[in-house]
Each structure stands twice: as structure tokens, then as C-alpha cells.
Amino acid sequence: MNGLRLDVDLDKIGDNAKLLVDRATDRGVSVTAVTKALLGEPRLANVLVGAGVVALGDSRVENIERMRHSHVTAPMVLLRSPMPSQVDRVVRSNTTSVNTELEVLTALAAAARLCGRVHEVMVMVELGDLRDGVMPDDLHDTVRHILRLPALRLVGIGANLACRHGIAPTDQNMGELSQLVDAVESKFGTEIRTVSGGNSANLDWMTNAADLGRINNLRLGESILLGREPLHRARVAGLHTDAVTVVCEVIESRRKPTQPWGRSGQTAFGTAAEPPEDRGVIWQTIVAAGRQDIDSDDLLGPPGVKVLAASSDHLVLETATRMVPGEEIRFEPGYSALLRSMTSPFVVKNFGERRGNQSIVAVSSRRSEAGAPQPPARQPTLTIVPRPTRP
Numbered sequence: 001m002n003g004l005r006l007d008v009d010l011d012k013i014g015d016n017a018k019l020l021v022d023r024a025t026d027r028g029v030s031v032t033a034v035t036k037a038l039l040g041e042p043r044l045a046n047v048l049v050g051a052g053v054v055a056l057g058d059s060r061v062e063n064i065e066r067m068r069h070s071h072v073t074a075p076m077v078l079l080r081s082p083m084p085s086q087v088d089r090v091v092r093s094n095t096t097s098v099n100t101e102l103e104v105l106t107a108l109a110a111a112a113r114l115c116g117r118v119h120e121v122m123v124m125v126e127l128g129d130l131r132d133g134v135m136p137d138d139l140h141d142t143v144r145h146i147l148r149l150p151a152l153r154l155v156g157i158g159a160n161l162a163c164r165h166g167i168a169p170t171d172q173n174m175g176e177l178s179q180l181v182d183a184v185e186s187k188f189g190t191e192i193r194t195v196s197g198g199n200s201a202n203l204d205w206m207t208n209a210a211d212l213g214r215i216n217n218l219r220l221g222e223s224i225l226l227g228r229e230p231l232h233r234a235r236v237a238g239l240h241t242d243a244v245t246v247v248c249e250v251i252e253s254r255r256k257p258t259q260p261w262g263r264s265g266q267t268a269f270g271t272a273a274e275p276p277e278d279r280g281v282i283w284q285t286i287v288a289a290g291r292q293d294i295d296s297d298d299l300l301g302p303p304g305v306k307v308l309a310a311s312s313d314h315l316v317l318e319t320a321t322r323m324v325p326g327e328e329i330r331f332e333p334g335y336s337a338l339l340r341s342m343t344s345p346f347v348v349k350n351f352g353e354r355r356g357n358q359s360i361v362a363v364s365s366r367r368s369e370a371g372a373p374q375p376p377a378r379q380p381t382l383t384i385v386p387r388p389t390r391p
């Protein structure tokens with residue numbers, strides 16, 4: 001098994017999804033599971049559907065097409081407003097899309113008419129985080145435009161927070177969303193089936209709010225995959241935080257001073273490195289992973305392993321002892337590290353199913369997609385390191 005890889009434990013992801021679906025159901029909320037961080041991996045999609053989510057969400061039509069080609073039939077939501085150049089593919093992939101622009105809606109309607117379909121749309125409303133969404137005052141114009149286009153069906157209104165400015169979902173902004181939905185229904189005499197209040201950052205609010213108003217759906221990605229909520233990166237009680245881990249292989253481990261020597265200029269990435277505190281000589285260990293593959297600021301290592309720095313191809317660590325080249329170190333990635341690892345062609349994606357510490361199957365997704373026979377799992381040469389203690 002390649003020493004630089006992402007181990008994805010689909011059983012643990014299934015556990016996480018089931019638990020979140022149960023909690024949401026208790027509050028009258030359905031879950032749309034978000035697949036974009038794993039690039040619309042069909043095996044993930046099937047696990048999520050099995051866990052009881054009502055739909056799958058992804059931000060890219062390419063990922064949605066990938067799932068459709070693998071015969072995933074669940075309802076799907078395109079979570080980013082379609083590019084006008086892709087409206088045809090969006091309509092053909094049989095997905096609901098989120099929208100904010102009249103021109104895009106008009107183009108979607110034309111594409112839907114051409115292939116004799118009705119395309120379902122959800123309007124996104126801006127509630128303060130300042131990413132996508134129409135300003136609340138523009139919502140009626142957008143709805144009126146959709147209702148005039150018979151090839152479109154308005155199925156939902158949604159909002160997204162905590163992505164650009166970290167604005168938290170509260171009774172106030174979620175209450176505003178409910179009021180906007182009520183106002184649209186009474187003005188246009190139409191029923192809004194889905195009111196999608198937000199993403200994993202809404203979990204705290206969903207659990208603790210006295211009244212959820214009209215909110216009856218959340219779109220959950222990070223909490224299902226990583227077991228954390230994004231507002232404080234806190235572990236969600238009861239969820240696995242090690243369902244997805246990044247495994248890296250040691251290529252050097254030497255006693256070195258903590259402080260560099262010689263005359264200093266810029267680093268490989270432009271920023272002048274802060275001179276580190278002089279802690280004498282340490283075990284400096286390098287694993288074969290770099291900024292192309294991981295976000296070094298977003299990795300949780302095992303006890304005794306500290307991330308010091310990364311260049312394009314070297315991740316520099318401090319370890320408690322010498323590590324032998326070939327040994328492996330396992331990290332829990334944050335969302336950013338996960339995205340980077342998934343999109344690096346150098347990181348093998350291993351969807352081997354595991355229970356506990358036992359590796360049952362271990363094959364790379366690329367190999368199995370090529371249709372080659374799946375090799376039996378080799379005993380992994382894992383460094384025996386206890387799991388990091390989690391907050």
C-alpha cells in the first residue's frame with residue numbers, strides 16, 4: 001500500500017451519518033449529505049443513502065455526473081449556482097440546483113425545455129456571511145422570475161452561513177429565513193417544500209433552538225466525514241473523528257538544531273519564516289508529503305508528533321524519537337487538508353473497509369475503477385501510535 005494515502009473508513013462515515021440523521025429527524029429536519037470533499041465518490045454516496053439521508057449534495061456537476069454514471073439514483077442537489085456554460089449538463093444530470101441569478105435561471109429553463117424536462121431549483125438568500133445568495137429584498141423578484149418559467153419548479157429556499165466570515169446560525173438569522181419563506185408563500189400562493197437552513201455549522205443551533213421555524217433541511221458534509229462542526233472545530237459528541245485519515249511515509253529522521261543558520265531571505269513560499277524558538281537539538285523527521293498533497297496547518301498528528309513546516313514536497317515534523325524511513329504516521333485532516341489530499345493525484349485513496357484496527361480490504365480507488373482484480377490487503381506496516389486524544 002502506497003505510503004502517502006487517504007484511508008477512508010466507510011463504516012465510520014456510515015455511523016456518523018446515521019447518528020446525524022437520527023438527531024435531525026428528532027427535530028423534524030432532513031439531511032442532505034454533501035459529497036464534494038470526496039469528489040462524489042460513488043461508494044460514499046451509497047453508504048450515505050443507506051444511512052437515511054434524503055438527498056446528496058455536491059458543488060460540482062462533474063461529481064454529480066460521476067455518481068449518476070455509477071447508478072446512484074438518490075435525489076441530488078447542485079450546491080453551487082450553475083455556470084451558464086454548464087446548464088445543459090446540470091439539467092441532464094437530473095439534479096436540483098441552487099440559484100441566485102435571473103440569467104442563469106433563464107438559461108436553465110431553456111436547457112430544460114430543449115430536453116423536455118422540468119428542472120427543480122432552490123433560491124439561496126444572503127443572511128450575512130456574504131458568499132452566495134440574493135439579498136432578502138430581491139427574493140420576490142427572483143421567485144417571480146422562476147414562477148414565470150414553466151420549465152422550472154421552485155422547490156426550496158435556502159441559506160448558507162459560516163463559510164466566508166464565520167457568521168453563526170442563530171435564532172435571529174434563521175428566524176428571518178422562516179419569515180421570508182412565509183412571505184413568499186403568502187404573496188405567490190406557492191408552497192415551499194424544502195427550507196434548507198445551512199451546513200454543519202447549523203448543528204448546534206438545530207440541537208438547542210427552542211423553535212426551528214420553517215427550517216426542515218440541513219446540508220451536512222464536514223460533520224459526517226470528519227465528526228466535527230466548523231464553527232469551533234469541536235468534535236460532535238458521539239461521532240468518529242478518524243473516519244478519514246492521511247497516512248504519510250517517513251523518508252528522513254535526523255537529530256537537528258531547532259534554529260537555522262546562515263544569512264536569511266525569503267522561503268520557497270515567499271513569507272519570511274519566523275525564527276523558531278531555540279529548543280536545542282530535536283528529532284526532525286520528514287515525511288514524503290507536501291503542500292501539493294496536504295494543508296500542513298490543518299493536520300492533527302498523534303501524540304509526540306508536531307508539524308513544523310511544509311514545502312511543496314516535504315512535510316517537516318518534530319518527533320519524540322528517531323523514526324525509521326518507511327514507517328508511517330497517521331494524521332486526522334481538517335476540512336482544508338482533506339480537500340487538498342483528495343485532489344492530489346499523488347495521494348492514493350483507500351476505501352478499504354475497516355472495523356477497529358483490523359484492515360479487511362485495502363485497495364486504491366484508482367485500481368478498482370480500472371476494473372483490475374482487487375489485491376488482498378497486505379499487513380500494513382503501521383507505526384503503532386496511540387490515537388490522538390481529542391478535545
Ligand SMILES: *Cc1c(COP(=O)(O)O)cnc(C)c1O
Pocket residue numbers: 034036059079080160198199200201219220221222223230
Ligand atoms: C459545502 C457546502 C455545504 C456543506 O458544508 P459543511 O460545513 O461541510 O457541512 C453545505 N452547503 C453548501 C452550499 C456547500 O457549498
